[in-house]
Amino acid sequence: MTQQSQFSLLGKKRFLPFFLTQLLGAFNDNIFKQSLILAILFKLSVSADRALLINLCALLFILPFFLFSALGGQFGEKFAKDGLIRKIKFAEILIMLIGAAGVLLDNLPLMLLVLFAMGTQSALFGPVKYSILPQHLREEELIGGNALVEMGTFLAILAGTIGAGVIMASSAYASLVAGSVVLVALLGYLASRGIPRAAAAMPELVLDWNILRQSWGIMRLGLKEQPVSVSRSLVGNSWFWFLGAVYLTQIPAYAKEWLYGDESVVTLILTVFSLGIGLGSMLCERMSGHKVEIGLVPFGSIGLTLFGILLWWHSGGFPQAEQAHDWLGVLAQGQAWWVLGSILGIGLFGGFYIVPLYALIQSRTAEHERARVIAANNILNALFMVASAIASILFLSVAELSIPQLFLVISLMNIAVNSYIFKIVPEFSMRFLIWLLGHSMYRVEHKGLEAIPDEGAAVLVCNHVSFVDALLIGGAVRRPVRFVMYYKIYNLPLLNFIFRTAGTVPIAGRNEDLLIYDAAFKKIAEYLRNGELVCIFPEGKLTADGELNEFKGGIERILGENPVPVIPMALQGLWGSFFSRDPEKGFFKRLWSRIRLVAGAPLSPELADRQVLQAQVAELRGELR
Structure with missing residues (x-):
């Protein structure tokens, strides 16, 4: 599947209306907030300490996040998110109409009240803003969607801050601020009307209106x-x-x-x-x-x-x-x-x-x-x-x-x-x-990895060329992979930390260490019962000449005890690199070389004996060792 740029999301109805809605909201918040701060500093006649008032502005905007975020989280679970966003954006229009009146009347208490209301609206919008993305975006689009949201938010904050400064330099600042915040609120509401349906995740949820109890409960949910x-x-x-x-x-x-x-x-x-x-x-x-x-x-x-x-x-x-x-x-x-x-x-x-x-x-x-x-x-x-x-x-x-x-x-x-x-x-x-290895010593390309299921148990089988095969495969596959590898490689300094963290299964030959051998198969069965991906190197050792070794019978035992789909894979281009056993290797030889990981079509467990899998892997690898 061809990967598209994240900017292609801006052409999709499932993302663009939401993106514009949140961007306009962030822009409007900062237009009003910065205009109010500048008005306190340079425009309004106030008897109170101006520095105190500016700190009060910061407090009034952030206080609702303590008070109402928990309620916003409950709303985001109980109600359809698209409808909830539209209601919040409509409330923004009403808030900004009151804010416009406060600006035109030079009424500081009213403007401070509106600032608190804006913070409340933002506190209710925040949980919906980020929880709606996984409903409308595929997993491979999630990082790009979040990147666009973060970029848009910071640029909107910047534009709102600069825009407020430009507006406040005008003698007609009051009418310009009032008109701008209401217009942007209207545009935000109109954009929200294009957001596709996002069903409620938990419509049966009973709302708890006790702010302190629910805030504590939600913090426990998130942190504990x-x-x-x-x-x-x-x-x-x-x-x-x-x-x-x-x-x-x-x-x-x-x-x-x-x-x-x-x-x-x-x-x-x-x-x-x-x-x-x-x-x-x-x-x-x-x-x-x-x-x-x-x-x-x-x-x-x-x-x-x-x-x-x-x-x-x-x-x-x-x-x-x-x-x-x-x-x-x-x-x-x-x-x-x-x-x-x-x-x-x-x-x-x-x-x-x-x-x-x-x-x-x-x-x-x-x-x-x-x-x-x-x-x-x-x-x-x-x-x-x-x-x-x-x-x-x-x-x-x-x-x-x-x-x-x-x-x-x-x-x-x-x-x-x-x-x-x-x-x-x-x-x-x-x-x-893993990321550093794949972006420093090697340039890793991959082909056919969409054959690996997005969920559910499966076994990956691959040729074994170097000490870093598991790292390169783990960095390319979207799901976490549990690797089975020879225990002496598993115990290598530095790499052992990575392997242990990744839940790698060390294995030894039956005649070499029976306890490690039996424990490995028990752990593999546990991973597969839990619906995880397990990757094995059926050769049982690194290649000494760049060619495939004979596949061992362990793969047949695994599939006999755990009948799950098998995906054959092959690494191309690693032979001769520093981490291979090529006698002519060197640290700088094949540095920054292009490595390819290729996956084939899944095989049913009853068809996947070791001879068939060896032939499949050999075909996928081709002539490039």
């Missing part, structure tokens, strides 16, 4: 009752918002105090950061091979730390001028390019980090729990964002760190937090090593 890969992904997702909140909050002061820039420099930095997030999100699909590749998460984490440290390193010593630099003046300084490059890198690797986490949460959460798990994620996000504000105050005011030093501290904290996550869920590290 989900697979550990999902629960720690929620933590990783929220940690990203902690980092993002620190950077976005400190950018205005950083631009003024460290780059000696004006408002245009703030806009420049926000633009570079948002473009980095968008670019990283877009590259995720290409780098993941159209599947949920969580190996990109450690890659993103490394980049977040590296570029955070570089931002600290290149800050300081920026030349001052009599007047604040505008964005062109900043770009005229060579040091500024290092600073902007670091900010772009933070955004880029942030995209690599966050998109696979969202896709993993969606793909590994049961459909009838998905909206509530995402609601738990929203509550956790809000907690981490509040924690980021408290941490920033402590580091900047109490510990008296500078802003670049704060960036250094959170970059080092990123190492600690993600080391914890990757230790608890070693699958992240394993997939990273």
Whole structure:
């Protein structure tokens, strides 16, 4: 099957209306919120402390995520998601009509009330926003769909922030803000009417209106009752918002105090950061091979730390001028390019980090729990964002760190937090090593892998050319694969960590170690009973000359005890590489060589004896060793 670009989703009715709906919503939120902040700073006559009012704005927008995310999660399970989105978007029109009145009347209490209502609407929309994607997208489209949503969201935030600044510079700002927010709300509602049907996952759910009890219950559902890969992904997702909140909050002061820039420099930095997030999100699909590749998460984490440290390193010593630099003046300084490059890198690797986490949460959460798990994620996000504000105050005011030093501290904290996550869920590290191997020493192509069923038990059989065959196959197949391999290869240093994490089954010859031999078949039977994929190398050893060895009888015993479909496969092009047994191999020989994994049509278990399978694998491999 030919893989299409993620941008092809923008031409499909099952995605485009939803994409426009969420993009317009994010844009409208930021137009109103930023306009209100600028009005408090420059336009309104207020007796209260302006800094206090701005912090109150942040509180009023984030508070509903604590209060109403649990309710939004319940709504997302009980009601059809397409109809629920339309109701939420219609409510946005009413909210923005009141907001427009508040702007036109210069009524600050009314505008603050509307800001709280906007936060409530966003809290109800969030669980539906992410839980609807797996209902409308195929698994291979999930990473691309999430990438587009993340890109669209950050660009909408950027456009709303910049747009508010442009509008507020006009003398007729009140009418422009009022007209804009109502018009965008109307457009969002119209876009939502095109969203296809998305049936309720759990219509029998009884709504619990007790906010505290339900919030606690949903947090338990997300953090305690989900697979550990999902629960720690929620933590990783929220940690990203902690980092993002620190950077976005400190950018205005950083631009003024460290780059000696004006408002245009703030806009420049926000633009570079948002473009980095968008670019990283877009590259995720290409780098993941159209599947949920969580190996990109450690890659993103490394980049977040590296570029955070570089931002600290290149800050300081920026030349001052009599007047604040505008964005062109900043770009005229060579040091500024290092600073902007670091900010772009933070955004880029942030995209690599966050998109696979969202896709993993969606793909590994049961459909009838998905909206509530995402609601738990929203509550956790809000907690981490509040924690980021408290941490920033402590580091900047109490510990008296500078802003670049704060960036250094959170970059080092990123190492600690993600080391914890990757230790608890070693699958992240394993997939990273597999991804790294397939994108450094080899270029892995595959053909016919759609023959592997999306669910249910099956046995994969393949020729055995190198010590890294299992890693290359595991990186190409969408589903988790349980490998059966010779116990001495299983025990190799470094690789043993990967094999253990992947649930690999070590096996020995019957006459070599009967206990390992019998334990292997018991474990294989257990995996197949649980509907998993098992891959074996029936030759029983690595090839010493690049040609197939005789297939052993173990495959027949497996199929006799567990009659499941068999998919023959072949690796092409690995002989002569560093990890093969070619006597003329070298580390740089065939480096970055093109490897191909080819799968054939499934065979029924009664037809799949070892001679037939050996012939099938030999035919699939062809002449390319």
